Amino acid sequence: MAQEFFIQGNEACAKGAIAAGCRFFAGYPITPSTEVAETLARELPKVGGSFVQMEDEIASAGAIIGGSWGGTKSMTATSGPGISLMQENIGYAFMSETPIVIVDVQRGSPSTAQPTMTSQSDMMQARWGSHGDYEPIALAPSSVQEFFDFTIKAFNLAEEFRVPVFVMADEIVGHMREKITVEDDIEIVPRKRPEKSDDYLPFENTENGTNPMPAFGDGFNIHVTGLTHDERGYPDTNNPETHQKLVQRICDKILNNKDKICSVKSQNCEDADMIIVSYGSPVRSVGEAVTKAREDGLKVGYIKIDTPWPFPDEQLLELASNAKDVLVVEMNLGQMYYEVDRVLGKGADVHLMGVIGGVMPTPDEIVEKIKEIGGN
Amino acid sequence: MSQHKENRFLPYMREDRLPHIFCPGCGNGAIINAFLAAMEKAEMDFDNIAMVSGIGCSSRIPGYLNCDSLHTTHGRALSFATGLKVANKDLDVVVFTGDGDAASIGGNHLIHAARRNINLTVICINNNIYGMTGGQISPTSPKGSFGTTAPYGNRDTPFNLAELVAAAGASYSARWTTVQIENLVLAIKDGLKNPGFSFIEVATQCPTYYGRKNKLRTPTAMAAVMKANTVFKSAADRMSAKELEGKIVVGEFANKQKDEFTQGIENISVEKSGKKTLINSAYESEL
Numbered sequence: 001m002a003q004e005f006f007i008q009g010n011e012a013c014a015k016g017a018i019a020a021g022c023r024f025f026a027g028y029p030i031t032p033s034t035e036v037a038e039t040l041a042r043e044l045p046k047v048g049g050s051f052v053q054m055e056d057e058i059a060s061a062g063a064i065i066g067g068s069w070g071g072t073k074s075m076t077a078t079s080g081p082g083i084s085l086m087q088e089n090i091g092y093a094f095m096s097e098t099p100i101v102i103v104d105v106q107r108g109s110p111s112t113a114q115p116t117m118t119s120q121s122d123m124m125q126a127r128w129g130s131h132g133d134y135e136p137i138a139l140a141p142s143s144v145q146e147f148f149d150f151t152i153k154a155f156n157l158a159e160e161f162r163v164p165v166f167v168m169a170d171e172i173v174g175h176m177r178e179k180i181t182v183e184d185d186i187e188i189v190p191r192k193r194p195e196k197s198d199d200y201l202p203f204e205n206t207e208n209g210t211n212p213m214p215a216f217g218d219g220f221n222i223h224v225t226g227l228t229h230d231e232r233g234y235p236d237t238n239n240p241e242t243h244q245k246l247v248q249r250i251c252d253k254i255l256n257n258k259d260k261i262c263s264v265k266s267q268n269c270e271d272a273d274m275i276i277v278s279y280g281s282p283v284r285s286v287g288e289a290v291t292k293a294r295e296d297g298l299k300v301g302y303i304k305i306d307t308p309w310p311f312p313d314e315q316l317l318e319l320a321s322n323a324k325d326v327l328v329v330e331m332n333l334g335q336m337y338y339e340v341d342r343v344l345g346k347g348a349d350v351h352l353m354g355v356i357g358g359v360m361p362t363p364d365e366i367v368e369k370i371k372e373i374g375g376n
Numbered sequence: 377m378s379q380h381k382e383n384r385f386l387p388y389m390r391e392d393r394l395p396h397i398f399c400p401g402c403g404n405g406a407i408i409n410a411f412l413a414a415m416e417k418a419e420m421d422f423d424n425i426a427m428v429s430g431i432g433c434s435s436r437i438p439g440y441l442n443c444d445s446l447h448t449t450h451g452r453a454l455s456f457a458t459g460l461k462v463a464n465k466d467l468d469v470v471v472f473t474g475d476g477d478a479a480s481i482g483g484n485h486l487i488h489a490a491r492r493n494i495n496l497t498v499i500c501i502n503n504n505i506y507g508m509t510g511g512q513i514s515p516t517s518p519k520g521s522f523g524t525t526a527p528y529g530n531r532d533t534p535f536n537l538a539e540l541v542a543a544a545g546a547s548y549s550a551r552w553t554t555v556q557i558e559n560l561v562l563a564i565k566d567g568l569k570n571p572g573f574s575f576i577e578v579a580t581q582c583p584t585y586y587g588r589k590n591k592l593r594t595p596t597a598m599a600a601v602m603k604a605n606t607v608f609k610s611a612a613d614r615m616s617a618k619e620l621e622g623k624i625v626v627g628e629f630a631n632k633q634k635d636e637f638t639q640g641i642e643n644i645s646v647e648k649s650g651k652k653t654l655i656n657s658a659y660e661s662e663l
Contacts, residue, residue, distance in 0.1 A: 023657045024463055045648040047663065050462045050641050054455065055488040062448065062455030062485075063462070066428070069446060070463025071656035092449050099658075159658070191658040215656050216426045216444040216460060217467050223390070223439055225447035234393055235439065235447075 003182045009147045009174045010035035010077075013103055013167065014043060016151030017075050021188050022101070023049035024074040026063035028056055028082060031115040032171040033105035036077035057082035061089035064100045069224065071215030073155055073191075077103035080122045081112060083129065090164055091130030092226040094250060097203070099158035099191070099213070103151070103167045105174035106331075108358045117358020118171035120280055120331040126166045127309050133247050135254035137261055138166040138309035140279040144178035150306070156189040157261060161253055162210050168308065170331065172281040172360060193218065201231040205245050209253025254310055262312035265304040266319050268294065272301035274325040274370060275348075277316070277340050279305040282329050282361055289366035300370055311339045325373050326350045329361055349373075385412040388422060390442045397436060399507075401587075401595030403554040403580030407501055408437055410557050410578075411470075414564035426467045428457040430477035433508050433582075434501035437472045451482030454489040457496050464655050465495070465638040468568070475502040475516040479535050483515070490544035493572040494637035499564065500537060500575060503582035511585030518622065522589040538577045542630035547572030549630040553579040555603045556626065563628070572636050579624050 007015070013036050017025070025040040027033075041051045050072075054060040060076045067074035078086065083104050093100050108114025109121035122129075126138045137157050141147040147169055154165040194200060194212035202222045204211055214220040227235040228243045236242040254261065268290060269275055278286045283304045293300040303319055305312060320326060326348045328337040333354045341350040353369050355361045385408070398404045415422060427438035431450035438445035448456045453471050461469045478486050478500050489496065505523055506512040513523035516534045523530065538551035548570040552560040560578060567574030581587065581598035592598045602624065609627030612620060645653045657663055 021657060021660065021663055023654050023663075024459065026459060026462075045641075045644040048645055048649050048651050048654040048657070050645070050653050052458065052462055052641070054458070055484055058452060059455035059458070059485055059488070062452040063459030065448075066446065066456035066459025066461075067463040068459075068658070069444075070460045070467070071658050072463040072654070073658045074459065074463070088449050089452060188661065190661040193659055215464070215658070216446070217424070217464055217656075219423065221442050221444055223445045223447065225439070226449060227447070232392075234390075 002184060004179055005182065006177060006179050007144065008035060008177050009144045009169065010105065011039050012144045012148040012180050013077070013151045013169070014039035015182070016148040017101070017155070018043055018047055018049070019182070019186050020073065020152040020155035022073045022075050022155060023047065024064065024067040024072045025076065026052045026054050026060045026067065026074070027076045027078065028054055028060050030079045030082045032107055032174050033077045033079050033103065035174070036103055036105070057085040058089060061086035065089060065093050065096070065098045068098050068100050069216050071217070075101040075103065077105065079105050079107045080109045080125065083122055083125050087130040091132060091134070093164045094130065094134040095226045096224050097162040097250060098164070099162050100164045101151070101154045101158055101167065102164060103169065106168065106170040108356070114358045116171065118281065118331060118360060119356060119358065120168070120170055120335070123168065123308060123332065123335040126168055133251060135251045136166060136309045137161070137163060137254065137307065138168050139306060140168045140308050141173050142279070142281050142283040142304065143173065144176065145180045147173050148180050148182070152186060152188070156187070159189045159191050160210070161257065162213055163254065168280065170281050194220070196220070202233050203229060203246070204231045205249050209249050209256065258310050258312070258314070261307060261310060262315060263306035264312050264315040264319070265306065266301065268301035269303065269319045270301070271299055272323055273299045274327060274373065275320045275323040276300065276302040276327045276329055276366070277305065278302065278329040279308055279336065282331060285361050285363045285366055286329055288363035289370065292363060292367050293370050298370060298374060305336070308336055311343070313343045316340065316343050320344050321347060323348050327353060327369065327373060329353045329366060331355050331360065385409060388412055388442055389440055393440055396440055398433065399584040401581065401583040402433070403503070403578070404434060404437060404501065406554050406557060407499065407578055407580065408440070410560045411499060411564055414561045414568060417561065418565045418568040420468060420568055424466070424468050425470055426460060427470050427472060428453045428460060429472040430482060431508070432474040432477045432506070434472050434474040435477055451477055451480070452485060453477065454482060454485040454496070454498070458489060458494055461494055461496060462638055462641060465642065465653070466655065469496050471496055471498040473498060473500050475500065475504060475537070476506045476514045479515045479537055486541065487544040490541045490546040490573050490575065492637040493545055493547050493634045495571050495573070497567045497574045498576065500577045501580055502537060502577050503580050503586055505582050505586040507582050507585050511589055524589070538575065538629040541575040545634070546575050546630050547632060547634045548574040550628045551577040551579065552626050553602050553606060553624060554581060555599050556606070559626070566631070572634055
């Protein structure tokens with residue numbers, strides 16, 4: 001029977017991680033994500049899992065990559081400054097194709113800025129924070145239920161594509177309390193072990209792009225490196241073709257599966273002259289604003305992006321192709337705005353309502369912005 | 377016709393990766409031999425060994441050995457090794473690192489891994505210089521020595537690594553050199569058998585960079601200087617700081633049993649869930 005809980009977002013994230021099969025957490029305390037670590041420190045030993053408080057965020061990212069190669073689904077949770085420190089090891093996880101989950105409960109930025117206040121200032125950090133070409137997956141929850149659901153989804157996607165997955169929450173979703181429903185039949189994706197054979201290639205350039213992953217100790221004797229490596233995993237750093245094939249494959253395995261990964265939700269878009277695009281907690285205000293605007297006779301709809309990365313170009317084009325105006329509402333001075341403009345800017349005027357300071361845009365403020373654009 | 381004698385440790389190596397990248401006269405080859413001899417002496421199961429390394433010449437060693445090996449980011453090997461060991465405490469995890477990797481960029485991870493007394497065996501190959509990037513000074517370069525970033529002589533005070541790690545809480549810490557291979561083999565054997573954090577610092581020669589910059593032009597000249605400057609710890613303990621200037625103190629700096637980190641995690645799991653920490657749970661569809 002499904003169970004109901006009235007819990008905090010960060011606790012729901014920890015609960016989702018355990019439901020998804022996470023049995024190792026390594027992290028470092030940072031507001032406003034700390035309750036994820038605190039909850040897992042308490043709960044993981046009850047299910048045969050391990051919790052380690054590392055010496056810093058760099059070590060936390062390293063430890064979960066090591067844990068993942070040790071055969072355990074592994075996660076860390078942090079906020080903007082911690083993500084900044086983790087970036088080199090996150091890049092290593094992309095290059096070595098290591099499934100890990102990184103929860104970012106975003107706070108006011110840049111630098112230490114506003115530890116206890118909300119923001120969505122790390123969206124581009126999740127996309128481009130580490131050096132080089134790679135394709136991340138990021139999910140943005142807008143409720144406590146979604147923080148639970150998306151954490152499970154993050155583990156499943158990480159295993160399916162052998163890639164780091166970000167859960168881009170924010171202080172509001174992390175700290176508020178709501179009712180969640182936990183179903184009995186939660187789908188979890190187990191890791192696939194390769195078959196033993198003489199011609200086994202751990203990093204084969206297959207068409208599908210994602211290879212099964214052995215654990216250390218399984219007897220495959222594999223070499224894992226962040227250097228450009230051939231299909232055996234051996235360093236081959238001066239051969240352009242080896243690098244091209246490897247980096248193209250780790251990008252294509254995500255880009256060629258966007259239809260499986262990308263998720264958006266929408267409301268009232270069919271007849272809308274104006275469509276609001278948002279993600280994460282501001283969607284809560286956007287939904288209310290659209291209801292109010294409709295009451296005032298304005299033809300407004302909205303698109304909620306569940307998966308900011310990879311960016312859902314196709315879904316946006318399908319839903320917003322008739323809109324004259326598009327308004328992006330986000331808690332930064334314009335990050336996903338540029339992606340929306342890239343996709344929809346040819347057919348519509350794309351506007352930004354970028355709110356910083358640690359406060360969420362209210363429905364009334366959004367309605368006001370809708371009317372201001374409509375009056376132009 | 378010269379007789380080709382096969383190295384008896386070749387079966388442990390990834391022969392398809394040879395030849396290696398190490399320079400002529402480098403100490404890494406002797407250290408690989410010492411490690412494999414120690415592993416046999418300790419009666420370890422080579423198939424159960426997993427290696428982790430960072431960045432630098434010494435960190436390339438695991439890539440040539442036929443076992444699971446994780447070649448990670450610069451300085452971070454110990455954090456990856458910590459996660460690997462916690463995820464599967466049945467593995468024998470060995471870390472190869474160097475003075476720049478372990479003591480400069482990775483210094484924080486080094487003292488914290490030692491503090492936790494996590495059951496890892498760390499071979500720290502100390503050549504007093506950054507070899508892979510071309511001869512810059514490292515945190516163990518002696519005062520007054522020359523490197524490409526110390527053209528007028530190094531002004532920094534070097535770390536005493538074996539002592540630092542012992543002070544940070546490791547249950548085993550020792551230092552030997554590449555001219556005392558028998559002692560080194562025994563120390564690595566003891567480190568492998570010690571159920572805690574084991575740190576073996578190996579003072580070695582880098583003729584290509586350290587030697588060239590410091591007027592020690594051949595590997596044998598470097599080995600002779602190293603041998604002449606070696607002092608056993610028992611003797612060093614009775615010497616003054618002035619007498620010890622320029623000396624390499626060899627011997628054990630820590631060797632005492634302490635609580636081990638992953639055992640502590642397992643104990644909590646047993647207490648709270650009634651079972652040991654799960655191994656390879658990522659492959660299970662239901663837990």
